[in-house]
Amino acid sequence: CVCVCVVISIMLACMAVEYLQKFYNLPKKPSGRIRRSGPSFTSKVKDMQSFFGLNATGVLDSETLEVMRSPRCGVPDVEEYSNAQGTRWNKNIITYRYLLYTRDLPRSTVDFLLETAFRVWARASSLTFVRMHSHNADIMVEFVTSDHGDLYPFDGPRGTLAHAFGPGLGVGGDTHFDDDERWTTGKTGFNLHVVAAHEFGHALGLKHSRNPESLMYPTYKSSRGASLLASEDVANINTLYSKLL
Ligand SMILES: [Zn+2]
Ligand SMILES: [Zn+2]
Structure with missing residues (x-):
C-alpha cells in the first residue's frame, strides 16, 4: 500500500x-x-x-x-573542524588504564584482548604501551552505555560500537566501548580484539581509511588476517610517528 x-x-x-x-x-x-x-x-x-x-x-x-x-565505529569519516586535538602523541611511551569493564567477558579475557590490541600497534611501530593501575593515563578505556559524559552518546545494540578521541590532553586518547553490544572473543557478536585495535588506531591519531583491507575502515568486519594491519596501516602509523626522537 x-x-x-x-x-x-x-x-x-x-x-x-x-x-x-x-x-x-x-x-x-x-x-x-x-x-x-x-x-x-x-x-x-x-x-x-x-x-x-x-x-x-x-x-x-x-x-x-x-x-x-552496518555496525561501525562512531568516529566521523570526515574531519570535524571543531576538534582541536593534536594529531599524534609527542612521545613514544604511551600509558593506558582500564576504568570500567564489560560483564560480557571475564576481566582476564578483556585484559588479554585489549593488551593484544595494543601489541598490534607496538609490533608495527616504535611505540611502547604501559599499563597504569592508578592516576591518569593517556588512553583511558571504558565500557559505557548511551549518555556517558561526552557529546557522543551510544545508541544501544548495533549501530555505533565504540569510539576514541585522537591524541591530546583530557579526553584525548580515551576509548569508549558501547556496552550494549555483545562483546566476544570470536566471530559471533562483536570481536573485542578487532574493535579495540581499530579504536586504538584513532587514539594514536589515525583516521578512517577508504580501503576495505585497512584496519581503519569504518565498518565492522569480523574476518581479518591474523596481524589485523594492512600494509597501509603500518605505513600510516610509521609516517605519523617517524619524526619523533
Ligand atoms: Zn573508527
Ligand atoms: Zn564516549
Missing part, C-alpha cells in the same frame, strides 16, 4: 540524515526539520558513497542503505 511505502521511505530518510549528521558533518537544522532533498543532503550522500566505493549518485539506493545500517 502507498501509505506504508511512504512511511518506510520517511524512516529510511531519517536514518540517512542521522547517519550523515554523525559521520559526514551534515549540518543539523535548528528547527529540527529534515530537508532530505536539499543540496547539502545530496552532496553528503555522494561523499559517503564515494568513501565506501559506491556509485556516487546522491540517491539512497539499497546498497547505500545497507552500508548505513
